[in-house]
Amino acid sequence: MDFELNEEQRMWQKTVHDFVAAEIKPKAHEVDENATFNWEATRKMGPLGLLGLSIPEQYGGSGVDAVSAAIAIEEIGWGCGSTGLAIAAHNGLGTSPIALYATDAIKKRWLPLVASGRAKLGALALTEPGAGSDLQGGVRTKAEKSGGEWVINGAKMWCTNASIAEYIITLVRTNPAGGSRSLSMILVPTNTPGLTIHPAEKKMGLKGSPTHAVTYEDVRVPLENLIGEENRGLQQTLATLDGGRISIGALSLGLAQSALEAALDYSKTRQTFGKPIAEHQAIQFMLADAATEIDAARLMVYRAAWLKEKGRPYSKEAAMAKLFATEVGERVARNAIQIHGGYGYSREYPVERIYRDARLMTIGEGTSEINRMVIARQVLLSH
Amino acid sequence: MKIITCIKQVPDSEAKVTAQNGQPSWGEAPLVINPFDEYAVEAALLQREAQDGEVIALCIGPDSAKDALKHALAMGADSAILVSDPALGALDSQGAARVLAAAIQKIGGADLAIFGRQTLDEGTGLTVSQTARALGWPLLSFAGSIKAEGGKITVERVIEEGKQTVSAAAPAVLSVVQSIGEPRYPSFMGIRKASKAVIPVWTLADLDIAAPAPVVTRAELLNPPVRDQACEMLTGETPEAIAETLVEKILAEKVL
Numbered sequence: 001m002d003f004e005l006n007e008e009q010r011m012w013q014k015t016v017h018d019f020v021a022a023e024i025k026p027k028a029h030e031v032d033e034n035a036t037f038n039w040e041a042t043r044k045m046g047p048l049g050l051l052g053l054s055i056p057e058q059y060g061g062s063g064v065d066a067v068s069a070a071i072a073i074e075e076i077g078w079g080c081g082s083t084g085l086a087i088a089a090h091n092g093l094g095t096s097p098i099a100l101y102a103t104d105a106i107k108k109r110w111l112p113l114v115a116s117g118r119a120k121l122g123a124l125a126l127t128e129p130g131a132g133s134d135l136q137g138g139v140r141t142k143a144e145k146s147g148g149e150w151v152i153n154g155a156k157m158w159c160t161n162a163s164i165a166e167y168i169i170t171l172v173r174t175n176p177a178g179g180s181r182s183l184s185m186i187l188v189p190t191n192t193p194g195l196t197i198h199p200a201e202k203k204m205g206l207k208g209s210p211t212h213a214v215t216y217e218d219v220r221v222p223l224e225n226l227i228g229e230e231n232r233g234l235q236q237t238l239a240t241l242d243g244g245r246i247s248i249g250a251l252s253l254g255l256a257q258s259a260l261e262a263a264l265d266y267s268k269t270r271q272t273f274g275k276p277i278a279e280h281q282a283i284q285f286m287l288a289d290a291a292t293e294i295d296a297a298r299l300m301v302y303r304a305a306w307l308k309e310k311g312r313p314y315s316k317e318a319a320m321a322k323l324f325a326t327e328v329g330e331r332v333a334r335n336a337i338q339i340h341g342g343y344g345y346s347r348e349y350p351v352e353r354i355y356r357d358a359r360l361m362t363i364g365e366g367t368s369e370i371n372r373m374v375i376a377r378q379v380l381l382s383h
Numbered sequence: 384m385k386i387i388t389c390i391k392q393v394p395d396s397e398a399k400v401t402a403q404n405g406q407p408s409w410g411e412a413p414l415v416i417n418p419f420d421e422y423a424v425e426a427a428l429l430q431r432e433a434q435d436g437e438v439i440a441l442c443i444g445p446d447s448a449k450d451a452l453k454h455a456l457a458m459g460a461d462s463a464i465l466v467s468d469p470a471l472g473a474l475d476s477q478g479a480a481r482v483l484a485a486a487i488q489k490i491g492g493a494d495l496a497i498f499g500r501q502t503l504d505e506g507t508g509l510t511v512s513q514t515a516r517a518l519g520w521p522l523l524s525f526a527g528s529i530k531a532e533g534g535k536i537t538v539e540r541v542i543e544e545g546k547q548t549v550s551a552a553a554p555a556v557l558s559v560v561q562s563i564g565e566p567r568y569p570s571f572m573g574i575r576k577a578s579k580a581v582i583p584v585w586t587l588a589d590l591d592i593a594a595p596a597p598v599v600t601r602a603e604l605l606n607p608p609v610r611d612q613a614c615e616m617l618t619g620e621t622p623e624a625i626a627e628t629l630v631e632k633i634l635a636e637k638v639l
Contacts, residue, residue: 008578011457015569049571062571 003299005067012068016075019048024079031082031208032353035200037164038083038208046117050076050087054096054243060112061099066243066305070250074301077254081357082208084251085364086121089160089209090114092247093365094122097169097185097240101228106187114166120190123165125156125214126237133370135171136180136234141216143172143186145223150186152194152219160364162197162212165190170216175231183233187225194219205356242315244365245322246308249301252322252329252361253294259329259336259354260290266340266349283339290332297325316378323371326361333358384436384531385493388427388460389483389514390420392444392451393504400504402604407504416451419499421566424455426529426559427497428567434531437461439490443471443482449582456577457569463580464490468587470594476505478595480513485590487518494553495536500525500560511558521551527562 005013023041031038045051048062053069055061064072069091077084095114098107113119131138141154152172162168167189175182188195198213228236264287267278277283300321307314333355337344344351362368394400398412416424427438440455440463442448452463466486474482487496496518501508515522526538527546537550541560569577587594617632619625633639 006578008574011453011569011574011578012571015457015574019568044568047570048568057572064571068571 005071009065009068009071012064013071013075015048016050016072017078019044019050020075020079024076024083028080028082028208029350029353031080032205032357033207033347035207035210037086037210038080039164041083042087042121043117045087046115051090051117051121052095052111052115053091054099055111055115056099059099059107060115061095062115066246066309067302070246070301070305073247073250074254074257074298077251078258079254080208081251081255081354082206084254085206085209085357085360086161086164088244088247088251089123090121090165092244093124093240094161094165094169096243097124097227097236098122098187100239101185101236102187103224105224106227110167110187120164120166121161123159123161123168124240125159125162125168125170127156127158129155129157133367135183135237137178139171139173139183141170141172142176143170143174143184146220148223149220150223150225152186152188152216152221154216156214156216158201158364159197159212159214160209162190162214163200163210168195168214169227170214171233171237174233180234181231183237184230185227185233185236186221187227188216188219188221192219192221204359205353206360241365242318243308245318245371246301246304246314248361248365249297249304249318249321249325252325252358253298253301255354255358255361256290256294256297256325256329256332259333259351259358260287260294262349262351262354263287263290263336263339266343270341277339286335286339290335293328294332297321297328301325316375319366319371319374322366323368323375326358327368329358329361330355384430384434384495385439386427386430386436386495386497387439387441387487387490387493388420388423388455388497389441389510390423390451390455390499391417391442391502391504392448393417393502396503402606405604407604414447414450416454417499417502417504419501419503420451421454421458421499422559422561422563423497423499424458424460425566426526426557426563427495428459429564430495430497430529430531431459436494439464439493441483441486441490442466443474443479443486446584452582453577453580454569456580457573458567459570459573463582465582465584466586466590467584468594470587473597473600474595475597475599476507476509477513477598479510480517481592481595482587482590483510483514484517485592486585487514489585489590492554494531494555495529496520496554496556498556498558500558508558511556515556518554518556521555522557523549523551523555524558526557526559529557529559529563 052061053064056063073088114122143150143152167187170188174184194217196215200210270277304317304321336351343349392414394409395412395415398409400409431438438460440452440460443466498511523538525540527541528539530537534553536555540547617625617628
């Protein structure tokens with residue numbers, strides 16, 4: 001067994017950490033407070049390779065291994081949950097379906113552009129007012145062929161990055177018969193007539209990562225904009241979400257790490273009863289639990305990424321890593337507030353923001369409950 | 384254009400350096416590329432982008448200094464060379480200059496040899512000028528911008544009195560300051576290349592020189608004396624009363 005990162009991964013971790021410490025973390029408060037996306041840092045991410053984690057070098061990406069991709073999202077999350085979510089969604093959801101399934105022409109047209117940092121990002125629209133975890137039966141947005149084009153009608157909800165994206169990969173019903181072979185992915189440029197991106201949702205946290213409702217009214221795109229196979233959209237989506245789970249797990253890890261560091265700093269300086277609170281057992285227990293749980297979560301996230309990289313089945317491990325890491329993120333952030341006392345509840349301290357940011361992670365890209373279902377199904381099957 | 388960028392590995396700027404038995408110690412702090420040298424690498428890469436050519440990173444140090452060279456490779460340098468020899472234990476700046484000059488000659492010379500303005504550890508800022516002298520090349524120091532045209536190197540020097548434009552014929556030795564531009568972050572593609580790179584190690588025998596005898600030796604290294612500080616909070620009925628007590632204290636302590 002080998003628990004060490006290789007040299008490439010170590011150098012990458014240090015580079016991303018330094019980048020995030022200088023360009024992202026100092027802006028995290030402002031980004032959340034003003035609900036603005038951090039374009040300035042995002043522009044600089046292109047040359048580093050942070051916008052092309054899932055994109056092969058030949059299409060302008062960095063094509064990093066799955067562990068390095070997890071490390072990148074973990075580090076960005078350590079600096080800012082909002083930026084982390086937008087970049088995770090761009091890489092994992094907005095570009096990987098194209099890298100995996102699209103035609104060479106589509107890859108050439110879009111991937112170098114969105115990996116460069118000079119353009120907007122990528123987005124994926126799955127959820128609908130009546131379809132969340134149950135995409136197969138729930139998706140009502142439909143695409144019909146007409147005159148060499150797809151004509152799309154319907155509505156999507158909770159689309160991360162829609163307003164900061166060049167295109168939205170849209171999961172649509174292409175076979176009215178239903179069933180597991182009735183959905184397809186279609187790339188819709190955001191400047192297509194008939195596409196409306198509604199104002200950003202007002203959320204509890206992650207305010208610097210815009211989330212939108214999107215509606216499609218007779219939106220026409222060329223037939224060539226189909227991503228992958230017609231009527232194989234559900235399978236492509238589920239495979240994409242497996243990777244996304246590692247990413248959200250990694251993002252939660254970064255948030256948890258950041259909350260723990262804030263709690264450590266605070267507990268060493270804040271004095272009660274004549275000594276720093278870090279010397280009180282009640283505080284130490286919370287710190288010890290946080291450090292232990294983060295360590296376990298990190299091992300699970302990296303293990304799932306490692307399996308993915310090896311080309312081995314990783315669906316169960318990714319679900320476990322996401323379930324555990326996101327719940328750890330919430331717990332650690334909750335206790336970090338507890339350690340800060342009243343100050344922890346103030347918007348002047350970062351732990352309050354981290355807590356709000358961490359809260360989404362047990363919901364987005366597969367709720368804890370769906371992950372438990374995925375795990376239970378596999379555990380029961382294998383026994 | 385052939386550009387050699389001379390870099391050094393130093394303790395991280397957050398390291399607490401202390402004297403331990405007459406030797407400097409930085410505890411467990413990581414070693415990094417000298418932050419001033421990142422500007423030298425950036426300057427070299429900017430020149431390569433403007434002129435075409437190659438950038439070679441050169442460093443003297445133990446085997447661990449390969450990490451600093453790999454940082455330069457990850458930023459975009461084409462190749463790297465480490466000069467390492469057990470006989471190079473206590474190099475002063477002049478000794479380092481002689482070794483660097485010998486290595487630059489073994490590389491086959493260059494159009495430019497670019498240094499950071501100083502190192503974070505020794506901080507003499509002398510090695511660059513001593514290397515220029517050892518090579519017999521002109522020195523253009525504290526460059527904030529560089530222009531190379533038809534064998535002529537023109538730099539804008541950023542100095543205390545203001546800016547000064549000077550030029551010299553290539554080959555020349557340069558030191559650069561921050562205004563050259565923020566060093567770029569390494570890219571994943573650069574890191575991939577750097578982590579696979581096999582960095583050649585040259586010994587003094589390869590350079591065909593003996594270990595230069597130091598002209599400056601350190602007689603003693605001591606920690607600065609510990610300052611005895613005490614904090615006293617002054618109290619009083621009114622701000623005026625507190626101020627009066629403060630004045631009395633200041634006069635009594637002969638601060639004024």
